Amino acid sequence: MQKEVIMIKNGEIALKGLNRKSFEDVLVKNIKWRLKTLGKFSVTRAQSTMYIEPSEDGIDFEEAVERLQKVFGIAAFTRALVVDKDVDTIKQQAVNYMKDTLPYAKTFKVTAKRADKKFPLQSPEIQREIGGVLLQAYPHLKVDVHNPEVTVTIEIRDFGAYIHAEQIKGAGGMPVGTSGKALVMISGGIDSPVAAYMMAKRGLQLHAIHFVSPPYTSDRALQKVETLCEKVSEYAGKINFHIVPFTKIQEAIRDNCPEELFTIIMRRLMMEISMRVAEENDLKALITGESLGQVASQTIGAIATTDDVCTIPVFRPLIGMDKNEIVEISRKIDTFETSILPYEDCCTVFTPKHPKTKPDLQTVRDAQAQFDFSQLIDEAIRDTEVKVIRTLS
């Protein structure tokens, strides 16, 4: 017996309380789905630990580890080698398993935990034995029990002996799907993919909506947003991507509404369409990447006028964040480089020279009422294209 496994201890699963069982079921389902294309894995729970192990040969374990780091609901996990509970085997395998780490370290220590009390050696003895053999194999090493560069953990469990590698940080958050479903409005800028990531992290399963205005916006601009969704889906899992044709509505706004209100009315109409799409798909909230005061349409007044048309919650996870904080996350989830590609998007078409920052709600309502958009909205929804985005290769 000799195979690598991933162990997630109870304390490392982010959820607690009465819902734990059903949350864990979702987490197991998400883990399996995420690993599916790599081969067969078994996910089991025993002794307050979740074990993820390949159940066929030739599986890319490194890639599995990488993917697990993007599964929400796991705070941390550990890679380990499982070997027979035989002292000589453990010694030999420990030397081999540490061959990528110990040759380059200066100090180390061994800790042992013995859950199986029938094992002939006690924990301090295991530590001494394994420490000795490692010192023999890597004679340049020194033992440092207080502040070692590398800690080698040996755990004797019922099923076998586990030689641990270092603990790996997980993505944190809650399993995607445990909080329900929501629709993220995505433009192509830096903020909305970050907002999508943050709400997926809180357990929401995502749909995304994007507005296109050809010929004012190009195929490349749409491709860019699709790429952003793909990158978010590495964390968020499957995303249904709704592409709404918006040209006629934008032209109608330009022809019928006062210039300083173009952006606000456009955003109200986008909200209305989004709510309709949310309703049709049983999505319980909208998500936007707004950050208070960042631009004219993200002031309290402007947000109040857009929320005026909303009857479901609008989550704005970035509302209190600075641009540099948002950029930091976008770099972490690898959306930044794509977000800054310089294509026109629907928000930058027909931007007023002097947008209203403190719009009066009634004025906005009246201005919008000068034209009946309902037919154009119906048409846009009817012609909306839906693509399923999932990054699993």
Next chain:
Amino acid sequence: MNNKEIYLDNSATTKVCQKSIDAVLNAMQNDYGNATSLHRKGFEAEKLIINAKKEICKALMCNENEIFFTSGATESNNMAIIGSVLANKRRGKKIITTVIEHSSVLEPTKFLESMGYEIVRIKPNENGEFLPIDFFNAVDDNTVLVSTMFVNNETGTILPVCEIAKAVKAKNKQTIFHTDAVQGFLKMPLKVKNTDIDLLSFSGHKIYAPKGIGGLYIKKGTKIQPLLYGGGQQNGIRVGTDSVPLISGLGQAVAEILPQREKLLSNYKELKNYLISMLENNDNVIINSKQNDAPYIVNISVKKIRSEIMLHYLEQFNIYVSSGSACSKGANSHVLSAFGYSKDRVDTALRISFSKDTTKEDLEFFVEKLNDGINSLAKMK
């Protein structure tokens, strides 16, 4: 000369596969736009480039924005070595490489040597192996770059590049690690994800794509000083109008070969064992390749018959093999010498390299004619 062509020089170059040819033609006849043009014709061409990158990313396990196309591996190696050293001058003036590199790595390091850089060339140990610990010991605070090949073009020797990279970074995080992976790309399993490899060169024509196209993987965050300046294509790292036909041809060759990699690898192993079994009891033949070397390259020496003579003898029967490396036409192999082989053994070395189309029958015919040659050709004194 009516014999079937038996091409056993696939480490020099390969025959372009049909899928690649089709892709090249399509990008010349239909999607012929300039990939940086704003209109749809341009976008269609750009999509071909994006697709090619996706295929390469599947093979290497990296991100699309980490792939840069070049005119071939020689340019990739020059760009990697000179470009990274120039862009990171403050990190030091020492470069570590090996004694068995291809000339497109050797010559740039010589150029940098003439500019005042110290070059350390690691030798194999007595078993012909390169050990990570030797690199760990060679790296110091002043080391800016380590460059080692992945698979040697003459002998098929495999270097443990992932482990070497890890050892290098364990000693000095600032040191950049480059690998010339031309002879291993798409043949041996190698991915850059989760490794300490910063730069990786690959070539198209060794893997059934046309000549004149190759690439360099540049890990996100690794700085490279461009060697060419112009229109800003490929983020300014490698400028010049993108060669959409060749890029697309490369992408499709990768798409064709990648799913077959495991199968081909086991084919090669079988072919290598078969060839060796036919030669190992022949007193006139020394097998230079080892069991652990790449299975698609077999290097042998034929006693007392100079490589070139045997090569031309075989070509009469439409059989094509190589003497040492194809680039160094006739020159003595610095690689075989580095492994400590005698001059006679180096002078008489032949390289037989397989492709996806090589068969056991091809090898049987090769061995038959090789034996004929051994019996009929005049021997050296």
